[in-house]
Amino acid sequence: MTKKPSRDHFMLKEQYKVESEVFDRETLKSLAKLIKKGIISSVDFPISTGKEANVFRATSQNGEHVVIKIYKIETTPFFRREEYLEGDPRFEKIKNNSKDVIIAFARKEYKNLQICESAGVHAPKPFYVEKNVLVMSLIGDKDLPYPTMNTQGPRNADDLEILLQDIKKMYKAGLVHADLSEYNIILGEILYLIDFGQGVVTKHPNAEKFLERDVRNILNYFAKFGYKKDFDETIKWIRLK
Numbered sequence: 001m002t003k004k005p006s007r008d009h010f011m012l013k014e015q016y017k018v019e020s021e022v023f024d025r026e027t028l029k030s031l032a033k034l035i036k037k038g039i040i041s042s043v044d045f046p047i048s049t050g051k052e053a054n055v056f057r058a059t060s061q062n063g064e065h066v067v068i069k070i071y072k073i074e075t076t077p078f079f080r081r082e083e084y085l086e087g088d089p090r091f092e093k094i095k096n097n098s099k100d101v102i103i104a105f106a107r108k109e110y111k112n113l114q115i116c117e118s119a120g121v122h123a124p125k126p127f128y129v130e131k132n133v134l135v136m137s138l139i140g141d142k143d144l145p146y147p148t149m150n151t152q153g154p155r156n157a158d159d160l161e162i163l164l165q166d167i168k169k170m171y172k173a174g175l176v177h178a179d180l181s182e183y184n185i186i187l188g189e190i191l192y193l194i195d196f197g198q199g200v201v202t203k204h205p206n207a208e209k210f211l212e213r214d215v216r217n218i219l220n221y222f223a224k225f226g227y228k229k230d231f232d233e234t235i236k237w238i239r240l241k
């Protein structure tokens, strides 16, 4: 008589499915490398599962909690390459196949975070990048991430000032975020910018257009809560040396 598969059997199968979908072979190899190199010691739990990336809390070897962002090898649409990688002298030689493009996005986010760190922009500290996996500091209390601004709304006019100052600092350092919205801002004791994969250098042919879009998004969002600033004046102030 054949044994009926138990509930546990199905659960294990489901778990395996989830794990193998989240961690494809390439990602598993990168995680193994990060562990071997002593960058992380464990992957703890998912913080966010999105279309283009999954974000997890992890623990470093010295017990500190960090964040790993895993760019999905399979699903990121191709068109993103043209708009955000081409025209960026740092990434002009990337081959047009999806794996290399994804790896370039992870490396790009890492480099953009390095620029933020040296420019004093409030953003996660980049620790390491291994293929499609980026390791960075956790913006949160010791254990859990702080919420993003879309879930709470802005708190006061100072939030807007600090944000605009960060946009200006970035621009001065030669960087435009290019995907700025309330979804990519974390509300800590201060505001933090995240999600820099699409960030472009100011030499990029569309950099000015992206800057204007970023600023418009932010000003429109804050205006809904009664914090208003003139767009033309703000842009002029950001571009002022």
Ligand SMILES: Nc1ncnc2c1ncn2[C@@H]1O[C@H](COP(=O)(O)OP(=O)(O)OP(=O)(O)O)[C@@H](O)[C@H]1O
Pocket (backbone or CB within 6 Å): 047, 048, 049, 050, 051, 052, 053, 054, 055, 067, 069, 124, 136, 137, 138, 139, 140, 145, 146, 147, 148, 183, 184, 186, 194, 195, 196
């Ligand atoms: N360093 C960090 N510290 C705390 N939370 C983070 C950090 N980085 C990302 N997160 C959380 O993970 C979420 C997704 O991260 P991010 O915005 O970088 O990915 P994404 O590119 O938007 O992913 P997708 O577009 O696939 O949804 C964020 O909204 C935020 O809640």
Ligand SMILES: [Mg+2]
Pocket (backbone or CB within 6 Å): 183, 184, 195
């Ligand atoms: Mg995001």
